[in-house]
Amino acid sequence: MSSSEASKPDTGASPGTVPVVTPERVLAGISLLVPIVAMLWVSSYAKVAPEAGGMPFFYWYQLLWVPVSAVFTVAAYLLLQRDEKARRAAVQDGGQA
Amino acid sequence: MSHGVNVPALTIFILFFVLVTVMGFLASRWRRADNAQHLDEWGLGGRSFGTWVTWFLLGGDLYTAYTFVAVPALIYGVGAAGFFAVPYTIIAYPLVFLFLPRLWSVSRVHGYVTPADFVRGRYGSKGLSLAVALTGILATMPYIALQLVGIQAVLDVLGVGGGADSNWFVKDLPLFVAFAVLAAYTYSSGLRAPALIAFVKDTLVYIVIIVAVIYIPMRLGGYGHIFDSAAHKFSTVNPATGKPAGSLVTGENAQWTFATLALGSAMALFMYPHSVTGVLASKSRNTVRRNMAIMPAYSLMLGLLALLGFMAIAAGVGKGVKGYNAQLAVPQLFADMFPDWFTGVAFAAIGIGALVPAAIMSIAAANLFTRNVYKEFLKPDATAAQETQVAKFASLLVKVGALAFVLLMDKQFAINLQLLGGLWILQTFVSIVGGLFTRWFHRWALLAGWAVGMVYGTWEAYQVASPATKHFGGSSAAIPGIGEIGYIGLTAFVLNLLVSVVLTLVLRAVKAPDGVDETSRADYSAEAGDKALEDAPEPMAAH
Numbered sequence: 001m002s003s004s005e006a007s008k009p010d011t012g013a014s015p016g017t018v019p020v021v022t023p024e025r026v027l028a029g030i031s032l033l034v035p036i037v038a039m040l041w042v043s044s045y046a047k048v049a050p051e052a053g054g055m056p057f058f059y060w061y062q063l064l065w066v067p068v069s070a071v072f073t074v075a076a077y078l079l080l081q082r083d084e085k086a087r088r089a090a091v092q093d094g095g096q097a
Numbered sequence: 098m099s100h101g102v103n104v105p106a107l108t109i110f111i112l113f114f115v116l117v118t119v120m121g122f123l124a125s126r127w128r129r130a131d132n133a134q135h136l137d138e139w140g141l142g143g144r145s146f147g148t149w150v151t152w153f154l155l156g157g158d159l160y161t162a163y164t165f166v167a168v169p170a171l172i173y174g175v176g177a178a179g180f181f182a183v184p185y186t187i188i189a190y191p192l193v194f195l196f197l198p199r200l201w202s203v204s205r206v207h208g209y210v211t212p213a214d215f216v217r218g219r220y221g222s223k224g225l226s227l228a229v230a231l232t233g234i235l236a237t238m239p240y241i242a243l244q245l246v247g248i249q250a251v252l253d254v255l256g257v258g259g260g261a262d263s264n265w266f267v268k269d270l271p272l273f274v275a276f277a278v279l280a281a282y283t284y285s286s287g288l289r290a291p292a293l294i295a296f297v298k299d300t301l302v303y304i305v306i307i308v309a310v311i312y313i314p315m316r317l318g319g320y321g322h323i324f325d326s327a328a329h330k331f332s333t334v335n336p337a338t339g340k341p342a343g344s345l346v347t348g349e350n351a352q353w354t355f356a357t358l359a360l361g362s363a364m365a366l367f368m369y370p371h372s373v374t375g376v377l378a379s380k381s382r383n384t385v386r387r388n389m390a391i392m393p394a395y396s397l398m399l400g401l402l403a404l405l406g407f408m409a410i411a412a413g414v415g416k417g418v419k420g421y422n423a424q425l426a427v428p429q430l431f432a433d434m435f436p437d438w439f440t441g442v443a444f445a446a447i448g449i450g451a452l453v454p455a456a457i458m459s460i461a462a463a464n465l466f467t468r469n470v471y472k473e474f475l476k477p478d479a480t481a482a483q484e485t486q487v488a489k490f491a492s493l494l495v496k497v498g499a500l501a502f503v504l505l506m507d508k509q510f511a512i513n514l515q516l517l518g519g520l521w522i523l524q525t526f527v528s529i530v531g532g533l534f535t536r537w538f539h540r541w542a543l544l545a546g547w548a549v550g551m552v553y554g555t556w557e558a559y560q561v562a563s564p565a566t567k568h569f570g571g572s573s574a575a576i577p578g579i580g581e582i583g584y585i586g587l588t589a590f591v592l593n594l595l596v597s598v599v600l601t602l603v604l605r606a607v608k609a610p611d612g613v614d615e616t617s618r619a620d621y622s623a624e625a626g627d628k629a630l631e632d633a634p635e636p637m638a639a640h
Contacts, residue, residue, distance in 0.1 A: 043349075055320050077390050
């Protein structure tokens with residue numbers, strides 16, 4: 001059987017009112033990407049100085065990113081909540097198309 | 098190591114153990130549903146867990162006793178390289194935030210219990226589903242076995258488990274008892290048992306770590322002194338290898354290894370069946386999303402815990418002992434630093450920290466066997482009650498297997514296999530995550546990509562030598578074409594992806610038959626309370 005995706009009615013997308021790419025979705029994507037890029041860029045933090053309370057930069061910087069990453073994820077969560085609310089509203093306005 | 102039994106610590110340890118045993122059995126009455134014979138009940142806790150229960154459950158599930166012992170042990174041994182666990186857990190949650198809600202939704206609509214169920218429904222391929230299921234079981238078994246290593250480390254330091262002169266039965270008796278009890282309440286209560294016990298485990302772990310990172314540095318003369326001792330240790334050249342044992346900060350040539358290990362491990366984390374079980378047990382799509390935002394609390398704890406490896410160095414644990422078992426470093430540090438009663442609390446945290454994941458892992462493996470081997474190939478017309486019965490029995494078998502593994506085989510073998518497990522499970526990423534977003538990949542191409550990734554990764558890992566062993570000496574090797582050292586699992590994943598893409602192009606060109614996709618686009622964004630969900634077929638009637 002060939003591509004069932006195409007043959008089935010596209011019930012997920014709203015009838016024309018909310019595009020696939022919205023500012024909320026883009027911002028959410030960026031929020032999620034920031035911690036990933038920051039952590040993979042190892043050379044930006046592989047150093048001893050400046051120390052904090054006797055702890056080398058390498059360690060306290062990464063530990064600091066744990067709560068910071070959580071803030072970014074919360075931002076993505078709130079953005080997507082908004083986006084989904086708009087989509088649901090659009091589907092209802094569209095009169096069960 | 099002290100030779101006598103640490104009685105106050107042992108008493109506290111046993112008290113906590115009895116407490117969680119009682120909780121484990123009582124858990125079967127917690128939020129009990131009417132259709133208790135359904136696999137959703139035993140194997141997924143009725144898909145009813147809210148944000149906080151899921152948070153404790155996932156925390157108890159992912160941050161295992163072995164993690165508590167092995168991460169600081171690695172830091173103790175090699176320094177900075179062991180700290181990759183922190184960026185790994187930082188990367189993991191934003192990454193899985195993208196696809197886990199989709200997996201939850203489609204699984205809820207179609208009643209999928211395992212990741213292999215999803216693959217079966219999405220691609221209509223029994224073969225690919227079996228590959229995903231067997232990879233999951235294979236990766237989970239040694240992981241369960243390693244939880245025992247965590248308990249063993251604690252028992253050793255407590256002074257029970259006997260010395261070298263006691264016979265094997267006396268030595269391993271406490272382990273037998275712990276595992277028999279675990280098996281019994283998992284059998285009777287299913288996923289509800291670890292979910293309830295996770296509250297105790299995580300609370301204990303938080304208390305112990307917070308106390309440890311404040312109290313131990315006070316006794317050792319502050320973090321400055323701790324890092325100075327570590328720097329001193331890692332700058333000393335080991336006469337055997339002619340190189341220092343480790344480093345305080347990742348060197349220039351180790352940065353690729355550090356980053357690829359973090360990324361590859363983060364991608365693998367939620368491919369493990371026990372992680373998926375924790376996610377599918379939550380009651381809504383938003384519960385899953387919220388948890389990705391609050392899970393980092395555990396990552397912070399893991400990061401602080403990792404620092405205990407340096408504290409063990411500063412405290413002189415194992416100093417001058419030839420061939421000291423680094424796995425004992427943190428339990429020994431606790432025993433040396435804390436008053437006896439608090440050592441008991443700390444050891445209870447590690448011990449219970451082994452029981453919770455071991456229970457969830459055995460449930461996840463049992464679900465895989467039941468759904469994707471038993472029901473798929475052996476008895477397609479099995480009723481829900483029969484499935485539950487088979488899953489319960491399989492969970493027992495899995496645990497007995499893990500126990501035999503640890504007792505009969507070399508412990509190093511379990512550690513090697515767990516290393517391989519991460520690499521193997523990562524090879525299911527293309528099928529599962531790819532499938533959550535697109536139906537473009539061809540099922541045969543995915544199967545071929547999986548096979549190539551598995552063979553390449555295993556072969557490369559086999560060839561890695563270290564001063565201690567000739568094979569499986571580590572998880573990183575040269576990346577072909579880049580010339581840097583990187584995580585083998587990630588290299589194998591890239592190869593897997595390439596094969597999948599190229600073969601899909603070929604198979605689509607020759608119009609190879611595509612499997613039936615039983616999902617539709619709306620299924621991937623369904624939320625609890627949606628009309629689509631209310632109209633959904635009874636879970637388990639999916640196929």
